[in-house]
Amino acid sequence: MARLGTDILREELRRRVAEGHAGPHEVWIRWPRQLGDVVFALPFFGSLQASWNAEAAALGLELRWVAVGHAIGAALFAEAAPDFIAESLIEKGGVGKPDPWHLVRRWRKAPPVCVINLSQSVRLALGAWMARVPVRGGIADNHLSLLYTHPFKYRDLPVHLARRYEPLLAQLTGNRHLQWVRLGAHNLGGHxxxxxxxxxxxxxxxxxxxxxxxxxxxxxxxxxxxxxxxxxxxxxxxxxxxxxxxxxxxxxxxxxxxxxxxxxxxxxxxxxxxxxxxxxxxxxxxxxxxxxxxxxxxxxxxxxxxxxxxxxxxxxxxxxxxxxxxxxxxxxxxxxxxxxxxxxxxxxxxxxxxxxxxxxxxxxxxxxx
The missing domain is CATH 3.40.50.2000 (Glycogen Phosphorylase B;)
Incomplete structure (x- = not known):
């Protein structure tokens, strides 16, 4: 059984503080391709973000949340408030997709504390594995389980798509309860x-x-x-x-x-x-x-x-x-x-x-x- 993601997060942040690392302490999430699927993942995201932000705040730190994905998915966060999504990296297909080597170079001095892959992308999962990101969660249906510390099954389950993230949330926080996230100008922008x-x-x-x-x-x-x-x-x-x-x-x-x-x-x-x-x-x-x-x-x-x-x-x-x-x-x-x-x-x-x-x-x- 994998260790609880919250415990790994807490230990990693304490280690960074002890080593004098001032941040940023990033959590990367690769979102699905379709807009509806992105919205279905929001209750998972909001529940995880609330739990992990509280863990970081207890140590006097802040987490920086980064969205990556296709033009439809990640574009939802392109104008978002920094405390909701600090950066949105929109893939353009082909050469616009994340290069694992580029990610490893970006993460050389300060890898994310966590990378979560909510799509079938191999590149981001491989980059996170190569960079030894401490917490790596992702969909196990595409045979990438070996790249993740916290894999979960997503496809072909007889429950609503939003609820399919409950097992991953339980692995990362110890809690399966999904909290609905209200969207609007307060967190997405679009003014x-x-x-x-x-x-x-x-x-x-x-x-x-x-x-x-x-x-x-x-x-x-x-x-x-x-x-x-x-x-x-x-x-x-x-x-x-x-x-x-x-x-x-x-x-x-x-x-x-x-x-x-x-x-x-x-x-x-x-x-x-x-x-x-x-x-x-x-x-x-x-x-x-x-x-x-x-x-x-x-x-x-x-x-x-x-x-x-x-x-x-x-x-x-x-x-x-x-x-x-x-x-x-x-x-x-x-x-x-x-x-x-x-x-x-x-x-x-x-x-x-x-x-x-x-x-x-x-x-x-x-x-x-």
């Missing part, structure tokens, strides 16, 4: 988000953010040129302005949908991830399909309604205190329901905008209470 919204014509009225885009066609809300504009019109009738959010890939569709919903605001492709999250935090609520922005919205604690395709909610539903996931019937409820448009296997198309508005209003009432 230009409201400025972008005002520049686009927002005058302070309540708004709902709409996250409509994804590369997974089976997750989308077809027929999109009917469902989303109808939802925006119904929200307007309830006193809410609609704000369209999405990435660069969704810009053409966002423009088309906004044109079909006069008065709505299209910020598709115009925000960073932290800015989009700040806008979701300030919104009355969010309606989304099963995409990354559904997970960031839920993580802000604001009312979030996610329209599901065939993805199983028990494993991947957004995590948040005011988040619900809904789907249409598994079979057509009456003849001709799917005629005239492509569904791409999605069942979200069987959910009517009226039901979405009704459920969102219930969430908003709960949030108001």
């Amino acid at each position: 230009r988000g409201p400025e972008l919204l005002r520049a686009a014509g927002w005058t302070g009225e309540p708004y709902v953010t709409l996250a409509f885009g994804t590369r997974g066609y089976g997750k989308r809300w077809f027929p999109e040129h009917r469902t989303w504009p109808e939802l925006a019109r119904r929200l307007a009738a309830e006193g809410f302005r609609s704000v369209w959010l999405g990435g660069p890939d969704e810009v053409p569709l966002g423009k088309e949908l906004a044109a079909l919903a006069p008065g709505s605001i299209d910020l598709t492709g115009r925000t960073s991830l932290p800015e989009a999250c700040a806008l979701q935090e300030a919104a009355a609520g969010t309606v989304a399909i099963d995409t990354g922005l559904a997970h960031t919205a839920a993580a802000t604690g604001r009312p979030t309604l996610t329209l599901m395709g065939h993805s199983p909610e028990p494993l991947i539903a957004p995590v948040g205190p005011k988040a619900i996931a809904i789907r249409g019937s598994a079979v057509d409820s009456y003849p001709g329901e799917s005629e005239g448009f492509e569904t791409h296997g999605s069942v979200a198309h069987r959910v009517h905008p009226e039901r979405v508005v009704g459920l969102l209003k219930a969430l908003l009432a709960e949030a108001g209470a």
